[in-house]
Amino acid sequence: MARSPAPRRSRGTGRVRIEDVAREAGVSAQTVSRFLRAPAQVGPEASARIEAAVRAVGYVPNLVAGSLASNRSRIVAIIVPTLANPVHAQPVQGLGDALRPQGYQVLVGTTDFQAETEEALIRAFIGRRVDGLAVTGGSFAEPSRQVLAAAGIPVVQLWELPEDPFDMTVGLSNDAIGARMAAHFAERGYSRLAVIGHAEASDTRSAGRVTGFCAEAARLGLPEPLVLLPERPMLIRDAAPLLDRLAEAHVDAVFCTSSQLSVVLLLNARSRGLAVPGDLAIGGIDSDFATVVEPAITAIRVPAYDVGLQAGHLLLRRLAGETVPERRIDTGFTFIQRGST
Amino acid sequence: MARSPAPRRSRGTGRVRIEDVAREAGVSAQTVSRFLRAPAQVGPEASARIEAAVRAVGYVPNLVAGSLASNRSRIVAIIVPTLANPVHAQPVQGLGDALRPQGYQVLVGTTDFQAETEEALIRAFIGRRVDGLAVTGGSFAEPSRQVLAAAGIPVVQLWELPEDPFDMTVGLSNDAIGARMAAHFAERGYSRLAVIGHAEASDTRSAGRVTGFCAEAARLGLPEPLVLLPERPMLIRDAAPLLDRLAEAHVDAVFCTSSQLSVVLLLNARSRGLAVPGDLAIGGIDSDFATVVEPAITAIRVPAYDVGLQAGHLLLRRLAGETVPERRIDTGFTFIQRGST
DNA sequence: CCGTTTCATGTTAGCGTTAACAGTGCGCCA
DNA sequence: TGGCGCACTGTTAACGCTAACATGAAACGG
Known part of the structure; x- marks a missing residue:
């Protein structure tokens, strides 16, 4: 009697x-598969029976198997420095909102500002065969470039507007932000300007705003603005020496490149009895608290949510097979005049 | 001549x-697979050759295929209402930080506070065969319960402490928060208390804090606190009528159950010339701005990041096959005495 | 009325990995 | 010296789905 091989233990789940x-x-299984992905291709009777059957047996499709077979995961990954800062959490929300209606899910990675983490995340995400990728900044060291090129998926850089992006990019010009505020100050008749940035060299955002501010001031023929770069521009007590320096230089309008600082500065100025904007006009970056203080702060709003949303739309178009000619999208920003200037 | 079947077009990627x-x-392929997952099981020579080969050919493992074969995705999903609010974005960060070292990735879904979206997300995540799931709140309607039960994966509810959780839960008691602040007020000698909550019925968080505050006040024999439930507790102008009502009732200490409100109230009180805490003591929920104003606000800090971190640790233990006896983890909260009380 | 297109469904063969099992060779000990 | 266990590697067959191709019937058009 022929010995049948020992029945292999099933791996079924x-x-x-x-x-x-x-x-x-x-x-057939194929018809069920079609019904789930493209119901229009399945006849009405079969559709009805399949729908009932799905319910009856409680079927939840295994998308992992589907991804392997179709070579499409319907997952898009996004890399941000941290989710603790709303300015980086918002684009994740925007990306998700853009992609969810099309059946895509969002895989998030946080780098904690470490470039090597970015590289590891990119490898992991490519390994999961994500269909698209959004990266905050995006240093893209050589290994990453190769992995991404081999993967052949659409990639969007966020918050940047390089002349020649790796693939696509969505961001805004921090130079333009600085320039806009300088122009506003000039328009309102202020002339002894100052700008408070952030000393951290890696904070290219703040640096760009300072540069743009000063350049525009120069272009408009105003005296060179006072530039202050405190290390840790947060607490009330840090604001006092800054106010002293502004007073010494007879500054009449100051632009704070971080959202918290403008609020802190305003609170401190008021408690000193300074009139805002009479003695000192203050412009900043928008936040919830910019509208809560008295007077509300004239501010520039950066469209963090939109950065993610636009990135999502770009990715979707590419994922739909479209050739997207725009490689750089400038989201711009909103200038909001309030009481403080 | 035997007609060989037309060669099927390759599906290879x-x-x-x-x-x-x-x-x-x-x-063999299996040895490479072993080297990647459990290097200790592979001999030194083979290891060296494989390592070189991986580099030479630029291999990035296809984790989709791996997931299908092993029936483990090494993905954990988290469902939050929105990422725009740091209190919900923080747990995502915490979860990711807990899981990343073990090679897990985080899939995020946002519900925008819609219960039906929660259900759809749960189905989608189960379809992707996530290994674990964290859900903010977690209403878990019947269909979801069935899908989750069938999936047999660990599930953590966040921010809740139900007596009988669906599986596991990490959260804190809002009642206890209210009680703590009431006790603090009593300790400091205040007796005419008030609490400002949020009218939205779905805001169970605020409701719990109000209840706990009043209960503790009663227990300590204090007069019944004034309870105010404004619709939209945000702007400076909204704060003025609240202050009027507090004055009418001769309130000497007020607890604000939302973080912004305490700041707004304090700023407004000061601009009216009220002494804080002399005329009115103010307690709140901690935020960046609670420390920025003058005086800094006595506040309770809710450990949002820790909620995610602890959830991650619970999931990891279960994913490692451990039987976890604790089904409810109370993260507690931190009381921070500052100048405003 | 017959070739051609269209529609609905079925059959087959992977997708790229890992679980399960099967050696093979060596060291060790009775 | 033979038997056993251990360390390492290989072979085979899934995992659950979908792309590609095949088939048959209905619709269509000159």
Whole structure:
């Protein structure tokens, strides 16, 4: 008697498969698969039976198997420095909102500002065969460039507007932000200007705003603005020496390149009895608190949510097979005049 | 001549596979797979050759195929209402920080406070065969319960402490927060208390804090606190009528259950010339701005990041096959005495 | 009325990995 | 010296789905 080989222990997960639905509905697995992905291609009777069968057996498609077979994961990844800062959490929300209606899910990675983490995340995400990738900044060291090129997926850089992006980019010009505020100050008749930035060299955002501010002031023929770069521009007590320096230089309008600082400065100025904007006009970056203080602060709003949303739309177009000519999208920003200037 | 069947067009992706590495290294695919997942099981010579081969051919493992074969995705999903609010973005960060060292990635879904979205997300995540799930709140309607039960994965509810959780839960008691602040007021000698909450009925967080505050006041024999539930507790102008009502009732200490409100109230009180805490003591929920104003606000800090971190640790233990006896983790909160009380 | 297109469905063969099992060779000990 | 265990590596067959191709019937058009 021929010895049959020992039956291999099943690896099955015991869960409901597409085959079970097919049997229940009296059609082939392929027809069930079609019904789920492109219902229009399936006849009405079969559709009804399949729908009932799916419900009856409690079928939840295994998208992992689907991804492997179709070579599309319907997952898009996004890399941000941290989710603790709303300015970086918002684009994740925007990206998700853009992609969810099309059946995509969002995988998030946080780098904690470490470039090597970015590289590791890119490898991990490519390994998961994500269909698209959004990266905050995006240093893209050589290994990453190769991995990304080999993957052949669309990639969007966020918050940057390089002349020649790696693939696509969505961001805004910090120079333009600085320039806009300088122009506003000039328009309102202020002339002894100052700008408070952030000393951290890696904070290119703040640096760009300072540069743009000064350049525009020069262009308009105003005296060179006072530039202050405190290390840690946060607490009330840090604001006092800054106010002293502004007073010494007879500054009549100051632009704070971080959202918290403008609020702190304003509170401190008021408690000193300074009139805002009479003695000192203050412009800043928008936040919830910019509208809560008295007077509300004239501010520039950076469209963090939109950065993610636009990135999502770009990715979707590419994922739909479209050739997207725009490689750089400038989201711009909103200038909001309030009481403080 | 036997007609050979037309060669089926290849579905290959043209990308480097484990087979390519195996050929290059002169070993079997299985050995390469082992080297990648459990290097200790592979001999030193083979290891060296495989390592070189991986580099030479630029291999990035296809984790989708791996997930299908092993029935483990090494992905954990988290569902939050929105990422725009740091209190919900922080747990995502915490979860990621807990899981990343173990090679897990985080898939995020946002519900925008819609219960039906929660259900759709749960289905989608289960379809992707996530290994674990964290859900903010977690209403878990019947269909979701079934899907989750069938999936047999660990599930953590965030921010809740139900007596009988669906599976596991990490959160804190809002009642206890209210009680703590009431006790603090009593300790400092205040007796005419008030609490400002939020009218929105779905805001169970605020409701719990109000209840706990009043209960503790009663327990300590203080007069019944004044309870105010404004619709939209945000702007300076909204704060003025609140201050009027507090004055009418001769309130000497007020607890604001939302972080912004305490700041707004304090700024307004000061601009009216009220002494804080002399005329009115103010307690709140901690935020960046609670420390920025003058005086800094006595506040309770809710450990949003820790909620995610602890959830991650719970999930990891279960994913490691451990039986976890604790089904409810109370993260507690921190009381921070500052100048405003 | 017959070739051609269209529609609906079925059959087959992977997608790229890992679980399960099967050696093979060596060291060790009775 | 033979038997056993251990360390390492290889072979085979899934995992659950979908792309590609095949088939048959209905619709269509000159």
